[in-house]
Structures are given as structure tokens and as C-alpha cells.
Amino acid sequence: MEPVKQIDGRAIPFGRKNVDTDVIIPSKWLKTISRQGLGRGAFEALREDPDNIFDSAEFSGSPILIAGDNFGCGSSREHAAWALLDLGVKAVIAPSFSDIFSGNAFKNGILTVVLPQEAVDRLMEVAQTDPVSIDLESQTVTTPFQDRFSFEVDPFRKHCLLNGLDEVGLTLARDAAIATHEAKMRADLPFLAKGTGVVAALNCTLKSTSQAR
The missing domain is CATH 3.20.19.10 (Aconitase, domain 4)
Structure with a gap:
């Protein structure tokens, strides 16, 4: 936007x-x-x-x-x-x-x-x-x-x-905080985070959506 x-x-x-x-x-x-x-x-x-x-x-x-x-x-x-x-x-x-x-x-x-x-x-x-x-x-x-x-x-x-900033831009602006949270989740709850690659997947999806706009 x-x-x-x-x-x-x-x-x-x-x-x-x-x-x-x-x-x-x-x-x-x-x-x-x-x-x-x-x-x-x-x-x-x-x-x-x-x-x-x-x-x-x-x-x-x-x-x-x-x-x-x-x-x-x-x-x-x-x-x-x-x-x-x-x-x-x-x-x-x-x-x-x-x-x-x-x-x-x-x-x-x-x-x-x-x-x-x-x-x-x-x-x-x-x-x-x-x-x-x-x-x-x-x-x-x-x-x-x-x-x-x-x-x-x-x-x-x-x-x-x-x-x-639209919703996508607002979320991408919190990229560092999201990454920190995901890192903590992987450390505290490895059985939930194992193999999910949540941060990478989220960033990829958000950036693709932002480019499409």
C-alpha cells in the first residue's frame, strides 16, 4: 500500500x-x-x-x-x-x-x-x-x-x-518479534515446533501476498 x-x-x-x-x-x-x-x-x-x-x-x-x-x-x-x-x-x-x-x-x-x-x-x-x-x-x-x-x-x-501499512505490512513489521517467539517456542515446546518451519512459512506467505498487492 x-x-x-x-x-x-x-x-x-x-x-x-x-x-x-x-x-x-x-x-x-x-x-x-x-x-x-x-x-x-x-x-x-x-x-x-x-x-x-x-x-x-x-x-x-x-x-x-x-x-x-x-x-x-x-x-x-x-x-x-x-x-x-x-x-x-x-x-x-x-x-x-x-x-x-x-x-x-x-x-x-x-x-x-x-x-x-x-x-x-x-x-x-x-x-x-x-x-x-x-x-x-x-x-x-x-x-x-x-x-x-x-x-x-x-x-x-x-x-x-x-x-x-496494510495488515500484511503491519505483520511484516513484527518479523523480529515473531521470530523471537518462534525460537522460544522451539526451545520450550520442541514437540510442537518440530519440522514446522513456522516463521519461514509465515514470512514466505506474507511477502508473496504483499508483492501480489
């Missing part, structure tokens, strides 16, 4: 409330187990309108999406986060998020920023013509017009995002 520290650029002024995961990525796209290519299906129903904002040249490749209340409600499909990433979105700003979507977004390196509706309205206005900047370290969203909005973020999630 790539570290998330500063996200700058045009923000898609979407603003729609109660956008569920079926709107973000329709169920027919869930047959794949690959994360690649899902951006083509992101907001598919809305993109049937030739004037939709997601296919606008002005917002092509925008790393920030500004949404309305309760973004990501509905089913728990992780494909919604995958689709946003494949679309180029690295952060979503909204007054509130579905808990499950927020968790899936975090695990895939997408920053979810909760701001009051008044702040979201202001950012929607700015996004029509100018870029927006998100600084995770200082937990602020700023604009070229001296707007500055602070947001809260869970300290553990902040640490993981800043350092690009």
Missing part, C-alpha cells in the same frame, strides 16, 4: 447524499477478483449521462471526491474501494460515511475525511474552479483562498496511512 501524506489536485464536486456501494460499483462488476479495471464500472449508471462529472475532462484523474452525507452505505463490497482507487481517487470528503465503507477504504489506502456540511459546501464551491489540498500529517484541508478546515482521524489509521 502506498503511503498517504499529502493529496493535492482538483476535487470532483459530486455532493450527492446516501450514495450506496451499488451506485459506486454495480453488482455485475463483482465477478472479478482483480482490482484492475474496476474504474470503468465506477458510478456506471450515472456515467450513462454524457454530461456526467466523472467523465468530464476538467476532472479527469482528480484524486479527491467530495460527496454528501452517508457515503458508501448499502452492502459491504470492498470492490467499491477498489473501483475508486482505479478511478484515481485517493481521498473522499463527506459529512459522514458508512462504517463498513470507511473501513474498506482505509484498508485500501483511501483517506476518508469527515467535515461539517458547511465546510463541504464551501469545498464544493471551490472545487468548481480550483484545487483542494489535504494534509494528513496536520489533519487539514485547505484551498487557495485561505480556507482551512481541520478533521479528526483515528491515530492508528493515521499511522498506517502515513507509512503505507
Whole structure:
């Protein structure tokens, strides 16, 4: 997972409330187990309108999406986060998020920023013509017009995002502690550890999984 520290650029002024995961990525796209290519299906129903904002040249490749209340409600499909990433979105700003979507977004390196509706309205206005900047370290969203909005973020999630750590990365970071524990286990309980090669097998599996991501 790539570290998330500063996200700058045009923000898609979407603003729609109660956008569920079926709107973000329709169920027919869930047959794949690959994360690649899902951006083509992101907001598919809305993109049937030739004037939709997601296919606008002005917002092509925008790393920030500004949404309305309760973004990501509905089913728990992780494909919604995958689709946003494949679309180029690295952060979503909204007054509130579905808990499950927020968790899936975090695990895939997408920053979810909760701001009051008044702040979201202001950012929607700015996004029509100018870029927006998100600084995770200082937990602020700023604009070229001296707007500055602070947001809260869970300290553990902040640490993981800043350092690009998913579950695999967190486990690999504890490699030395795991090795020490396994060595002690082999010494204290040789009948359990005999011939298992637990540490080597675990490291091999985790590194393979990390590379696959």
C-alpha cells in the first residue's frame, strides 16, 4: 500500500447524499477478483449521462471526491474501494460515511475525511474552479483562498496511512518479534515446533501476498 501524506489536485464536486456501494460499483462488476479495471464500472449508471462529472475532462484523474452525507452505505463490497482507487481517487470528503465503507477504504489506502456540511459546501464551491489540498500529517484541508478546515482521524489509521501499512505490512513489521517467539517456542515446546518451519512459512506467505498487492 502506498503511503498517504499529502493529496493535492482538483476535487470532483459530486455532493450527492446516501450514495450506496451499488451506485459506486454495480453488482455485475463483482465477478472479478482483480482490482484492475474496476474504474470503468465506477458510478456506471450515472456515467450513462454524457454530461456526467466523472467523465468530464476538467476532472479527469482528480484524486479527491467530495460527496454528501452517508457515503458508501448499502452492502459491504470492498470492490467499491477498489473501483475508486482505479478511478484515481485517493481521498473522499463527506459529512459522514458508512462504517463498513470507511473501513474498506482505509484498508485500501483511501483517506476518508469527515467535515461539517458547511465546510463541504464551501469545498464544493471551490472545487468548481480550483484545487483542494489535504494534509494528513496536520489533519487539514485547505484551498487557495485561505480556507482551512481541520478533521479528526483515528491515530492508528493515521499511522498506517502515513507509512503505507496494510495488515500484511503491519505483520511484516513484527518479523523480529515473531521470530523471537518462534525460537522460544522451539526451545520450550520442541514437540510442537518440530519440522514446522513456522516463521519461514509465515514470512514466505506474507511477502508473496504483499508483492501480489
